Amino acid sequence: MHDSIAIPACFSSGERQADDPATVARSGQSVFMSVYRTKLAGECRLITVTWCKNLLLHGLSVSVEGPDGDEHYRCKVELKPWYFWRKQGSKHITVDSRAVDIFWDLKAAKFNGETEPRSDYYVAIVCEEEVVLLLGDLKKDAFRKTGCRPSLIEPTLVSRKEHVFGKKKFSTRVKFQEKAPLHDISVECNNNINCDSNLGGFDPELEIRVDGKRAVHVRHLHWKFRGNEFINISKTRVEVYWDVHDWLFGSGPRHGLFIFKPVAVTSSSASKSTPSSPESSAAKLAEFCSHDPSSAENDDDNAAGVSSGFCLFLYAWKVE
Structure with a gap:
């Protein structure tokens, strides 16, 4: 029909x-x-x-x-x-x-x-x-x-982009390999009260959890609103990037951007990195967002079959 x-x-x-x-x-x-x-x-x-x-x-x-x-x-x-x-x-x-x-x-x-x-x-x-x-x-x-x-x-899944809405917590599910299980990913921003803070007593923190376990924890978010860090999800090395500038300094409906990208295991990423500065992470954002799915046709990175062509883009929209 x-x-x-x-x-x-x-x-x-x-x-x-x-x-x-x-x-x-x-x-x-x-x-x-x-x-x-x-x-x-x-x-x-x-x-x-x-x-x-x-x-x-x-x-x-x-x-x-x-x-x-x-x-x-x-x-x-x-x-x-x-x-x-x-x-x-x-x-x-x-x-x-x-x-x-x-x-x-x-x-x-x-x-x-x-x-x-x-x-x-x-x-x-x-x-x-x-x-x-x-x-x-x-x-x-x-x-x-x-x-x-x-x-x-x-067929190969090369990228996924999600726009989700919430007040404090944002969740999604994703596979980083075709035959791998689904993973639950959640992002949460907490406005902790800190009497020593120069930001009106509020010192927000960011947590990213994978399958219920904390994988990324960013303190003093007002100063580290952009950053990137390597984490391990099962046997897959994943680089995580975050940009929550608009959450902290914007008004009205605004989104934070979180990018999850499987990478090849190299000497530079063999150990867990520390969050980078907002300035260096801005360059990383430009690199990620220029990702062209059509250029990843033969991009197989490691023995586990992880394709660096895949990216998950999570737009987390904060509503009051």
């Missing part, structure tokens, strides 16, 4: 606009964007899958990289509770004169209050009788519905 899909409010201004910080702040919508690399229509391309959530609906958008790197090919799905039929269907698009079909079944999806579904769903992208990207746990249902075979090329 090919449906005429209404555009969700969170995508009504365009795919790129949906992730714009100003747009996110105004809408108050949680946005999760995952970028995958796979072969589609004869070329290695990036596919972006975006989930959004507000008080009334969930939205799903799938976009395929065009010939010049632009995301020209898009499919948008609106999941309002009173439109049951839109929770299952398909959409046909054309990429470089080749047919691409996007199938989804979200009618029994369990979101558990989150933006991205946790179970009982699938989203499948099909080109030339191959399922080039398959998300969700209902894989048998997806192959039966599409009638197509799995692709010989395994």
Whole structure:
């Protein structure tokens, strides 16, 4: 069944606009964007899958990289509770004169209050009788519905960007390797009272926890609002960067930025580093944010199979 899909409010201004910080702040919508690399229509391309959530609906958008790197090919799905039929269907698009079909079944999806579904769903992208990207746990249902075979090329998750809202604590879950377990990551800022502080008695601290255990602890956050540090998550070396300047010195809706990037184990990162200064970390931010997923195609770093091309970008929006 090919449906005429209404555009969700969170995508009504365009795919790129949906992730714009100003747009996110105004809408108050949680946005999760995952970028995958796979072969589609004869070329290695990036596919972006975006989930959004507000008080009334969930939205799903799938976009395929065009010939010049632009995301020209898009499919948008609106999941309002009173439109049951839109929770299952398909959409046909054309990429470089080749047919691409996007199938989804979200009618029994369990979101558990989150933006991205946790179970009982699938989203499948099909080109030339191959399922080039398959998300969700209902894989048998997806192959039966599409009638197509799995692709010989395994898609790779190259980056993930999340916008989450909260007052004090911000949480997410992530895999740093395809076959590794999900890890729970939480970020929390505490306004500790310190009578010796020159900042009105408040001396905020930052904690980043992985699977409930404290991995990063930053004291005197007013002076260390930007920094980076290496941590170990299972057998993966991860560099963590934080920038909470706007949390401390901004007004209105404002976000802190946290970046988690697996790295190769080298002599320079063999031991846990100490947080760097805000000035040196500003340069590190520029390096991370210039990350181009398309340049990481053959970037395999260590024996554990960690690709340095992957980055998790967590935008933590503080609301009063």
